[in-house]
Amino acid sequence: MERIDEVLEFLENSDVEVITLVFTDILGRLKGFNLSLGEVERAFREGIVFDGSSVEGFVRIEESDLIAKPDPEGIFIAPREISGFKTVYIVCDILKPNGEPFERDPRRVLKEKLKSLKEKGYNYYIGAELEYFYFGSDKSPELLDHGGYFDVLPSYKPTTAREETVKVLKEMGIEVEASHHEVAYSQHEIDFRYSDALRMADVLLISKMIVKEIGRKHGLYASFMPKPIFGINGSGLHLHMSLWKDGQNTFYDEKDSYQLSETARKFLGGILRYIKNITLVLNQWVNSYKRLVVGYEAPVYISWGRANRSALVRVPAFKKPSSARIELRSPDPATNPYLAFASILHVGLKGIEEGIEPPEPVEMDIYHMDEENRKKLRIDSLPSSLKEAVDMALEDRILEDVLGKSLFEKFVENKILEWERFRIRVTDYEIETYYSML
Numbered sequence: 248m249e250r251i252d253e254v255l256e257f258l259e260n261s262d263v264e265v266i267t268l269v270f271t272d273i274l275g276r277l278k279g280f281n282l283s284l285g286e287v288e289r290a291f292r293e294g295i296v297f298d299g300s301s302v303e304g305f306v307r308i309e310e311s312d313l314i315a316k317p318d319p320e321g322i323f324i325a326p327r328e329i330s331g332f333k334t335v336y337i338v339c340d341i342l343k344p345n346g347e348p349f350e351r352d353p354r355r356v357l358k359e360k361l362k363s364l365k366e367k368g369y370n371y372y373i374g375a376e377l378e379y380f381y382f383g384s385d386k387s388p389e390l391l392d393h394g395g396y397f398d399v400l401p402s403y404k405p406t407t408a409r410e411e412t413v414k415v416l417k418e419m420g421i422e423v424e425a426s427h428h429e430v431a432y433s434q435h436e437i438d439f440r441y442s443d444a445l446r447m448a449d450v451l452l453i454s455k456m457i458v459k460e461i462g463r464k465h466g467l468y469a470s471f472m473p474k475p476i477f478g479i480n481g482s483g484l485h486l487h488m489s490l491w492k493d494g495q496n497t498f499y500d501e502k503d504s505y506q507l508s509e510t511a512r513k514f515l516g517g518i519l520r521y522i523k524n525i526t527l528v529l530n531q532w533v534n535s536y537k538r539l540v541v542g543y544e545a546p547v548y549i550s551w552g553r554a555n556r557s558a559l560v561r562v563p564a565f566k567k568p569s570s571a572r573i574e575l576r577s578p579d580p581a582t583n584p585y586l587a588f589a590s591i592l593h594v595g596l597k598g599i600e601e602g603i604e605p606p607e608p609v610e611m612d613i614y615h616m617d618e619e620n621r622k623k624l625r626i627d628s629l630p631s632s633l634k635e636a637v638d639m640a641l642e643d644r645i646l647e648d649v650l651g652k653s654l655f656e657k658f659v660e661n662k663i664l665e666w667e668r669f670r671i672r673v674t675d676y677e678i679e680t681y682y683s684m685l
Contacts, residue, residue: 250319251291251319254322255287255288255291258322258335261324261333261335262333264327264332264333265281265332265333265335266281266283266284266287266290266334266337267280267282267334268280268295268317268337268339269336269337269339270315270339270352270354271354271452272302273353273583273586273654273657274583274661275582275583275584275585277455278302280297282295290316290317290337291316291317293314294314294316294317294342295315296312296314297312297313297314312344313341313343314342314344315339315341316342317337317338318339320446321337322336322337323335323338323420323421323449323453324336324420325415325419326415326418329457329460329461336453338449340355340358350651353583353585354445354585356586356649356650356651357444357445357448357585357588357589358445359589360589360592360593361444361445364592364596368493370443370490370491370492371444371488371592372441372442372444372489372491373442373444373447374438374439374447374486374487374572375438375439375447375450375487376486376487377437377438377439377451377454377455377484378429378434378435378483378485378580379434379435379455379458379469379482380434380435380469380482381433381469381470382433382467382468382475385468388475388476390432390433390476391403391404391432392432392433394428404465405433405462405465405467406428408461408467409435410426411461411465412426412437412457413437415461416454416457419457421439421450422442423438424440425438426438429480430544431476432479434479434482437458439454444588447588448585448588451584452584455471472581473534473537473579477537480538480543480544480545481537481538481545482538482579482580483545483576483578484580484584484587485575485576486575486588487573487574488573488574488575489511489571495568496568496569496570498510498573499568499569501568505553505562507571507573510599511571511573512605513603513604513605514573514595514599515560515595515605516604516605517595517596517603518573518575518591518595518598519551519559519605519606520594520597521598522549522559522594523627523639524594524639524640524642524643525640525646525649526636526639527630527633527637528582528583528586528646528658529587529590530577530579530630530633530636531633532581533632533633533665534581535581535633536630536636539631542614545576545577546558546576547614547628547629548613548626548628548629549626549627550608550613551573551605551606551608551609552609552610553610557613558576558608558609559575559629560573560574560575560576561573561574561576562574577629586650586658590645590646590650593645593648594645597645606624606625609626613626632666633665637663640659641659
């Protein structure tokens with residue numbers, strides 16, 4: 248209770264005008280409701296009851312009541328320039344009416360994996376590169392520039408919006424390392440300094456909301472759709488990861504040619520072996536698989552290397568032991584970060600537990616490698632569609648081990664329904680290709 252008392256005193260002295268409790272549905276979409284200032288203490292001590300049947304994947308209408316319990320470590324105060332009011336966003340855990348953790352709360356999934364890891368003396372750290380587009384309208388993706396990687400466009404409205412976003416995020420206590428124009432037209436990136444995985448998941452959800460809000464202020468629409476425009480690169484969520492123990496980075500070994508420890512290599516081995524079985528949560532939308540195609544800097548083939556940006560996992564160059572890490576390049580910004588981080592951690596730990604050695608690194612451009620050479624090197628591919636990802640998740644139910652039976656079944660049910668809706672839809676491509684021909 249001491250921590251709650253500290254937080255209550257902090258909020259009282261922060262001149263906060265609006266309290267918003269936030270959480271996510273199973274797909275990672277931010278949900279929330281406002282609370283009067285007088286109810287904050289009760290919220291922290293007891294939680295606030297809400298209708299869970301209105302949230303995707305939570306409960307049926309006949310069992311609707313759930314409790315949002317604010318986490319005193321999940322507090323983000325946004326300045327008045329965002330909405331006109333100084334607003335505190337407080338990330339919540341979701342509980343059942345009896346006070347037990349709710350099994351379909353995505354945040355619970357990650358918290359339980361991290362708790363188990365901490366009992367073994369480890370911490371899981373993640374740094375994230377968040378890519379997104381600025382468009383001129385929320386109706387259709389209208390390109391605003393023909394810029395490229397690291398282009399500096401100082402008088403350009405999206406640059407102003409991005410710089411203001413970074414300023415606000417820093418004011419909110421969110422550590423941003425860098426931001427820049429990305430490789431595709433109208434595409435931008437914000438890089439977040441590594442932190443504990445739970446904190447990073449919270450940060451990503453809040454930051455995406457801030458990106459959108461400040462974009463709207465500037466007459467822009469910020470989109471985290473993985474592939475909004477055919478013919479140019481889509482947006483990724485590159486994740487830089489390491490495991491720490493007793494204040495030391497366990498992924499570092501100065502004697503290794505890549506300076507990766509046995510722990511790091513086996514963690515990497517687990518990711519490579521089981522990535523197909525967890526891709527459903529890393530790339531959870533039909534549109535996600537329009538990004539994972541050859542030729543647009545998104546990974547397609549299951550491999551690893553150092554300089555090779557066609558590989559699924561990259562080992563970035565680093566100058567000191569604390570920076571030793573691996574970078575997973577397949578997730579996209581429309582994922583649910585709680586489920587994504589939990590799933591990656593799960594298969595990485597399986598790699599350590601099962602002693603899985605990764606294959607030899609590949610430093611050649613796999614995109615331009617012929618099929619015979621890929622077979623010779625035993626380079627497999629990621630799922631090529633949401634349907635294939637569902638099939639892989641059902642084939643080897645590693646995801647069920649991560650999410651739990653109830654959440655896994657609801658998640659798969661949602662994705663099958665999405666695929667069926669897409670499968671029966673007549674697309675623009677079909678009209679353009681077949682209508683005048685047939």
